[in-house]
Amino acid sequence: MDDAELRRLAPVVLRVLVRRGADFATAEDAVQEALIRAFDRWDADPPRDPEAWLITVAWRAFLDLSRSDAARRAREERVEAEPRGGEVPDVDDTLQLYFRCAHPALTSSSAVALTLRAVGGLTTRQIAEAYLVPEATMAQRISRAKRTIAGEGLDRPGDPRDVMRVLYLVFNEGYSGDVDLAAEAIRLTRELSTLVDDPEVDGLLALMLLHHARRESRRRPDGSIVVLADQDRGGWDTDLIAEGIAILRAALERDRLGEYQAQAAIAALHADAPRVEETDWVQIVEWYDELLRYADTPVVRLNRAVAVGEADGPLAGLAAMAGIGDEVPRRAAVAAHLHEANGDLDVAARLYAEAALAATNLAERDHLTRRAARVNQLR
Amino acid sequence: MAKYLFLKHYRGGPTPTNDVPFDQWTPEEFDAHCRYMDDFAERLKVTGEFVDAQALAADGLWVRSDGAGKPAVTDGPFAETKDLIAGWMVVDVDSRERAIELAAELSAAPGAGGAPVEEWLEVRPFMTEPPVIGG
Numbered sequence: 001m002d003d004a005e006l007r008r009l010a011p012v013v014l015r016v017l018v019r020r021g022a023d024f025a026t027a028e029d030a031v032q033e034a035l036i037r038a039f040d041r042w043d044a045d046p047p048r049d050p051e052a053w054l055i056t057v058a059w060r061a062f063l064d065l066s067r068s069d070a071a072r073r074a075r076e077e078r079v080e081a082e083p084r085g086g087e088v089p090d091v092d093d094t095l096q097l098y099f100r101c102a103h104p105a106l107t108s109s110s111a112v113a114l115t116l117r118a119v120g121g122l123t124t125r126q127i128a129e130a131y132l133v134p135e136a137t138m139a140q141r142i143s144r145a146k147r148t149i150a151g152e153g154l155d156r157p158g159d160p161r162d163v164m165r166v167l168y169l170v171f172n173e174g175y176s177g178d179v180d181l182a183a184e185a186i187r188l189t190r191e192l193s194t195l196v197d198d199p200e201v202d203g204l205l206a207l208m209l210l211h212h213a214r215r216e217s218r219r220r221p222d223g224s225i226v227v228l229a230d231q232d233r234g235g236w237d238t239d240l241i242a243e244g245i246a247i248l249r250a251a252l253e254r255d256r257l258g259e260y261q262a263q264a265a266i267a268a269l270h271a272d273a274p275r276v277e278e279t280d281w282v283q284i285v286e287w288y289d290e291l292l293r294y295a296d297t298p299v300v301r302l303n304r305a306v307a308v309g310e311a312d313g314p315l316a317g318l319a320a321m322a323g324i325g326d327e328v329p330r331r332a333a334v335a336a337h338l339h340e341a342n343g344d345l346d347v348a349a350r351l352y353a354e355a356a357l358a359a360t361n362l363a364e365r366d367h368l369t370r371r372a373a374r375v376n377q378l379r
Numbered sequence: 380m381a382k383y384l385f386l387k388h389y390r391g392g393p394t395p396t397n398d399v400p401f402d403q404w405t406p407e408e409f410d411a412h413c414r415y416m417d418d419f420a421e422r423l424k425v426t427g428e429f430v431d432a433q434a435l436a437a438d439g440l441w442v443r444s445d446g447a448g449k450p451a452v453t454d455g456p457f458a459e460t461k462d463l464i465a466g467w468m469v470v471d472v473d474s475r476e477r478a479i480e481l482a483a484e485l486s487a488a489p490g491a492g493g494a495p496v497e498e499w500l501e502v503r504p505f506m507t508e509p510p511v512i513g514g
Contacts, residue, residue, distance in 0.1 A: 222413070222414070222417065224413075349402065352402065353400070353401075353402035356401070356402065357437045358436075358437065358438065359436070360436050360438075362434050365434075366409070366413055369401050369402060369409055370406045370409055370410070372401070372402035373401070373402055373403070373404050373405055373406045373408075373409050374406050376402060376403060377405060377406075
């Protein structure tokens with residue numbers, strides 16, 4: 001039994017407990033205890049029926065927690081108005097779990113943590129390591145999140161967009177600690193796509209797969225960044241690309257475009273080019289124009305300017321940057337790149353150095369510093 | 380064992396021996412510098428003396444309360460003249476001498492022309508718990 005299989009069972013067991021009448025918050029704690037025990041014991045003594053084992057252990061943990069809670073609760077104000085299993089028979093339990101964990105009353109960081117634990121089956125320690133915070137802090141964040149949603153009724157239908165936003169955030173966090181958050185986000189988005197009839201969910205899944213396909217080529221062994229143009233395309237995962245493109249194509253055919261499908265289309269056009277010179281920048285610009293209709297943000301405009309620079313030349317790219325404020329992240333880096341392409345090396349070197357100083361992560365700062373150094377040599 | 384903080388400054392400290400801004404180095408010189416820093420941290424992990432290393436973005440500002448119910452007062456971004464911390468490393472070592480030895484080694488990272496930067500690092504001991512014996 002590998003960890004992924006164990007994690008897949010976590011929401012299954014949680015649903016069983018809730019259906020038996022357990023309240024969500026305590027049931028979730030009970031499943032977490034059962035998971036930790038399984039991690040400890042299964043290597044040496046694997047059960048014949050993992051699901052039954054987990055349900056039994058989690059149910060016992062729930063009863064223990066409820067008993068010890070009873071005394072405490074008598075003193076505390078009871079804030080919970082948990083819907084019981086069976087009272088909402090029309091709504092798919094698993095989907096309900098996703099909606100609950102991505103509830104709009106939660107902050108992004110709380111929704112991410114609760115989703116990873118309750119739906120993803122990660123332990124508090126693993127989540128804490130992935131986000132580089134102490135385990136006690138993460139435990140507190142999760143129990144506060146559960147208290148927040150305990151007071152919120154589930155009288156309105158959940159919005160898949162809330163869930164997609166949470167999964168997008170998890171994916172973007174990438175990799176730190178012993179859990180691969182990008183792979184976890186893909187697994188959960190894949191499951192979501194079977195539960196929700198929305199081509200945007202498929203668009204998000206395609207977007208993740210297409211970016212995941214390039215992950216090995218994005219960094220050198222020392223952690224430094226390799227930009228898209230310089231990546232070894234032979235290192236891209238062609239199976240993931242094929243799967244992403246197939247999912248995207250099926251989604252686009254349904255003619256309900258949205259921002260994730262548009263982003264995935266841009267990623268697909270990059271993935272489609274066997275050499276960087278063969279990139280179809282004109283079509284990429286067109287997709288950025290589509291994307292702007294759904295998400296008109298300075299960041300999208302900035303990325304569009306890069307594409308315009310490739311399609312119509314660096315001066316057109318610089319013109320497309322008009323109206324993008326200095327405070328927009330990576331603005332100086334993009335301007336530097338376009339000036340370099342236009343042969344204004346003095347301006348490019350100054351802007352690269354400025355961009356390096358404004359960078360918010362070390363890999364990007366070092367990358368921009370190297371660019372500044374290289375352009376300075378060419379002057 | 381005692382913990383020491385090595386503070387690295389973007390500016391505000393005394394001038395290093397090899398004082399050339401990063402962007403004036405060659406890419407190879409910059410690579411060599413980064414490698415030296417990574418290797419240094421790796422070595423301290425092997426010796427069991429490494430605790431933490433973090434870098435700070437250059438962006439920042441001063442903030443203070445302006446009384447209950449009122450929005451915070453801010454002053455920033457930092458003026459060009461302000462002392463600016465770039466990051467830190469925390470080590471757990473046997474002696475003050477060892478802390479100084481390590482800080483000097485870190486300061487010798489290569490810079491422009493391959494010569495050591497010899498930048499000044501601020502070395503600060505952590506406050507400790509009171510001892511049990513004699514306490």
